Amino acid sequence: MNNSQDEHIILSTKNLSIGYKTKKGISIISNDINIQLDQGKLIGLVGANGIGKSTLLRTLTSIQQPLEGSIQLEGKSLSEYKPLELAQTMSLVLTEQLISKNLTVFELVALGRQPYTNWVGSLSVQDRSVINQALEHTNIIDLKNRKCYELSDGQLQKVMIARALAQDTSLIILDEPTTHLDMYHKAYILKLLQELSRETNKTILFSSHEIDLAIQLCDTMIVMTPETVFSDAPCNLISQGVFDNLFPKDLIGFDEKTGSFRVKK
Amino acid sequence: MLTIILLLCFIANINLGSVSIPVSEVFNSIFGTTNNSSWQYIVQDYRLPKALTAILVGSGLGISGLLMQTLFRNPLAGPFVLGISSGASLGVALVILGSGVFGGMFASLLISKWSIVIAASLGSFLVLLAVLLVSSRVRDTMAILIIGLMFGSITAAVVSVLSYFSSAEQLQQYIFWGFGSLGNLTWNELLIFFIIYCLGLLLTVVSIKALNTFLLGENYAKSLGLNIKQSRFIIIIATSLLAGTITAFAGPIAFIGLAIPHITRQVFNTSNHKVLLPAVFLFGAIVMLICDSIAQLPTSDYTLPINAITSIIGAPIVVWLLVRQRKMVF
Numbered sequence: 001m002n003n004s005q006d007e008h009i010i011l012s013t014k015n016l017s018i019g020y021k022t023k024k025g026i027s028i029i030s031n032d033i034n035i036q037l038d039q040g041k042l043i044g045l046v047g048a049n050g051i052g053k054s055t056l057l058r059t060l061t062s063i064q065q066p067l068e069g070s071i072q073l074e075g076k077s078l079s080e081y082k083p084l085e086l087a088q089t090m091s092l093v094l095t096e097q098l099i100s101k102n103l104t105v106f107e108l109v110a111l112g113r114q115p116y117t118n119w120v121g122s123l124s125v126q127d128r129s130v131i132n133q134a135l136e137h138t139n140i141i142d143l144k145n146r147k148c149y150e151l152s153d154g155q156l157q158k159v160m161i162a163r164a165l166a167q168d169t170s171l172i173i174l175d176e177p178t179t180h181l182d183m184y185h186k187a188y189i190l191k192l193l194q195e196l197s198r199e200t201n202k203t204i205l206f207s208s209h210e211i212d213l214a215i216q217l218c219d220t221m222i223v224m225t226p227e228t229v230f231s232d233a234p235c236n237l238i239s240q241g242v243f244d245n246l247f248p249k250d251l252i253g254f255d256e257k258t259g260s261f262r263v264k265k
Numbered sequence: 266m267l268t269i270i271l272l273l274c275f276i277a278n279i280n281l282g283s284v285s286i287p288v289s290e291v292f293n294s295i296f297g298t299t300n301n302s303s304w305q306y307i308v309q310d311y312r313l314p315k316a317l318t319a320i321l322v323g324s325g326l327g328i329s330g331l332l333m334q335t336l337f338r339n340p341l342a343g344p345f346v347l348g349i350s351s352g353a354s355l356g357v358a359l360v361i362l363g364s365g366v367f368g369g370m371f372a373s374l375l376i377s378k379w380s381i382v383i384a385a386s387l388g389s390f391l392v393l394l395a396v397l398l399v400s401s402r403v404r405d406t407m408a409i410l411i412i413g414l415m416f417g418s419i420t421a422a423v424v425s426v427l428s429y430f431s432s433a434e435q436l437q438q439y440i441f442w443g444f445g446s447l448g449n450l451t452w453n454e455l456l457i458f459f460i461i462y463c464l465g466l467l468l469t470v471v472s473i474k475a476l477n478t479f480l481l482g483e484n485y486a487k488s489l490g491l492n493i494k495q496s497r498f499i500i501i502i503a504t505s506l507l508a509g510t511i512t513a514f515a516g517p518i519a520f521i522g523l524a525i526p527h528i529t530r531q532v533f534n535t536s537n538h539k540v541l542l543p544a545v546f547l548f549g550a551i552v553m554l555i556c557d558s559i560a561q562l563p564t565s566d567y568t569l570p571i572n573a574i575t576s577i578i579g580a581p582i583v584v585w586l587l588v589r590q591r592k593m594v595f
Contacts, residue, residue: 061488087490094488099338100480102536114478115490121474121539147534167489 010171010203011037011088013062015071016058018052022100024088026067029055031068035222035231037171042194044214047224051208055176056224061092069202073169087115091167093174101149106150109134112166132137134165137196154185158192165196168236172196174206182227186210190217211243212260234259267547269318275587277314281558314455315448316554321514322447323525324546325507328469330522331529331545332504335476335538336497344508344522347409347501348392348416351498353512354443355420356388357381361439362427379441382454385513392416393505397498397563406483406497417434418510431463444570446517447557465506469542472500476538519572523548524579531586552579 008242017031029052037043047053058064060071062078071078074089075091081089087134091112098108112134113127123131135141138158147177148156156176171180174193180188190210194217208214214221215234223242230242239241243254280291286304293299294308329344337346345351396416400409428436450458473541475496479484487493529544530536533554553575560574 020461063484063487083492085488087488090488092485094482094484096482096484098480099482100536103480107535108481108536111481114474117474119471119474121477145386182288196541220528249544263403 008039009036010039010074012072014070016071017067018055020066030066030224033229034227037205039170039203039205040197041219042197042217043205043220044218045205045207045222046211046214049223051226053224054175057173057207060087061090061173063218084115086241088165089169090171090173091164091169093164093177095175095179098148101147101150104145105140105143105148106131106145106161109162109166112163115167130168131166134162135198137165138162138192153180154188157181159191161192171203171205176207178208178210187213192212215259228265267544271547271551274551275316275320278314278319278554278558280309281473282312282561298499311448314450314452315557317455318447318450318515319557320550321458321552322511323521323549325511326518326522327463327525327545328542329504331541332469332500334526335479336500337406339410340527342410344504346395347505348420349389349415349422349505349508350512350517351383351390351417353390354424354517356384357442358424358427358439360384361442362431362435364402382513384385386509389512390511392420393509397501408445411555422470425542442516444573445518447571450514455512461506461510462559465503468506469501470501472496472503473538473542480536486487518575520579521549521553524583525552527584
C-alpha cells in the first residue's frame with residue numbers, strides 16, 4: 001500500500017469483531033469485518049433485521065467498544081480519539097427523537113457548530129457561513145426560521161443532515177435515515193446524500209433497508225450476511241450473487257437484471 | 266422590558282406592607298435621610314432585605330427548575346426532584362420534632378433560626394450526596410430522577426414517623442417552617458445567601474452550551490464532543506447550591522421552580538437557553554415579588570404563608586397559558 005492511496009481512506013477496520021460483553025460471557029454478533037471507507041464516497045450498509053447493522057454503527061462511532069480487531073479513523077486508532085476531536089472528525093444522524101422541537105431550524109443546525117464554538121456557544125462569522133452553506137446544500141434555506149415542530153418528517157430529516165454537515169467532519173454516519181419516510185422522500189434523501197458526497201467530498205455511510213435505491217445510488221455497499229460481511233461496488237456484489245443470500249429464500253428473490261427484489265409467486 | 270417590570274415590582278414591594286409609609290419617605294429611608302427612625306428601621310432592616318430575598322428566591326428556584334427540566338427531559342421535573350427539599354425537611358424535622366428527646370432548656374436553645382438553617386442545609390446536602398453517590402453508578406439520566414424521588418419518599422416516611430411521636434406545639438412549629446418565609450433574613454444572612462447563590466448562578470451560566478446540546482438527546486450530545494457525566498455533575502451541583510440554600514433560608518417554597526420555566530417557555534416560545542435563562546431569572550424574581558406583596562396583605566397586620574400564595578397565583582397562570590396556546594411547548 002502506498003501513501004497516496006492511504007490518504008483517501010477515511011475509515012478502515014481490521015479483523016473487527018463486534019458484539020456485547022455480558023456477565024455470562026461474550027456474545028459475538030459478527031466477526032472478521034474488514035471494510036474500508038474512501039473519501040467522498042457514498043456507502044450503504046444493508047442486511048436483514050437483527051444482523052448487527054446497528055451494532056456495527058455503534059462500534060464505528062465509538063458508542064460501544066469492539067470485542068477484537070482495530071478501527072482506524074483518518075490514520076489514527078479510534079480509541080485514541082478524545083471526545084472533542086472525534087466530534088470534529090465524525091458526525092451522526094440518529095434515529096432517536098429530538099428532546100425539544102421548540103428550536104428554529106437555524107438554531108438546530110447551529111448546534112452542529114458546538115465542537116468549534118467558545119464556552120458560551122456564540123457563533124462567529126465563519127460559523128454562520130458554514131451553517132448557511134449546510135442549509136443551502138440541503139435545500140432548506142426557506143425553512144431557516146421555522147420551528148422544528150412545524151416540519152414534516154422528511155423536512156426534519158433534511159434539517160438533521162444539515163446539522164451533521166454544519167459539524168464539518170470528513171465522515172458522516174446516518175442510522176436508517178429513510179425510516180418513516182414515503183417512497184419519494186426515501187429516494188430524495190438518498191439522492192441528496194449522493195449529491196452531498198460528490199459536492200462536499202465528505203464520506204457518507206448510512207444503514208438502510210432500501211436495498212433497491214442503495215444499489216442505484218451508492219459507490220460502495222457493505223452487505224451483512226450471517227456468515228460474512230461483503231464490501232464492494234454494487235454491480236460487483238450483484239454479479240457475485242451476494243444479494244441472493246441476504247434473506248431466506250422462501251418469500252422473495254433477487255432479480256439480477258433489474259437490481260431489485262421480487263415477491264415469489 | 267422585563268427588567269423595567271422587575272424594577273417596578275421591586276419598588277412596589279418595598280412600598281407595600283403592614284405599616285403604610287409614604288412613597289417619598291420609603292426612598293428617604295433607604296438612603297437614611299428620613300427623620301422617622303421606626304420607618305427607617307422597617308424599610309432598611311425588614312422590607313429591603315425581604316424584597317432582595319424574594320428576587321434571589323424567585324430567580325434561583327426558576328433557574329434550578331429549568332436546569333432539572335432540561336437535564337431530565339421531563340416537564341414535570343422541578344428544583345426538588347433530587348430530594349433537596351425532602352432532605353431539608355428531614356433535617357428541620359429532626360431538630361424541631363426530635364428536640365423533645367434532648368429535653369427542656371436545651372431544646373429551646375436548639376430551635377434557634379441558625380440551627381434550622383444549618384439542619385436544613387445539612388439535611389439537603391446529605392440526601393443529595395446519597396443521590397449523587399448512587400447515581401454515579403448509573404449511566405441513564407432517567408434513573409437519577411427515580412433515585413431522587415425514592416430518597417424523597419424515604420425522608421418523607423421518616424418525617425411522618427417523627428411527627429407521630431411529637432407534641433402539637435412542635436408539629437405546629439414544623440408546619441410553620443413548611444409554609445416558607447422570605448422576611449426573616451438579616452443583612453448578614455442575606456450576604457451568605459447571596460454568595461452561595463452567585464456560585465450556583467455561575468455554574469449555570471457555564472452550562473448554557475451543554476444545556477442547549479442536551480436538547481438534542483444524550484447520544485447526539487455525546488457525538489458533539491460533550492462530556493456528559495461532567496456536564497450532568499455541574500448542572501446537578503448548580504441546582505443543589507441554588508435550591509439548597511433557598512430551602513435553608515426561606516423554607517421549601519413550592520411551585521415557582523416548576524411553573525416559572527413553563528411560563529417563560531410559553532411566553533418566549535423557544536427552548537434556547539441563551540434566551541430562556543435570563544428570561545427565567547427575571548420572571549422568577551417578578552412573580553416572587555408579586556406573590557410576596559400579596560402575602561403581606563398590605564395595610565393589614567396579617568401575613569399569609571408565601572407557599573400558599575405562590576400556588577394560588579401561579580397555578581391559574583400556567584393553566585391559562587396552556588389553554589390559550591392549546592399545546593405545551595417544551
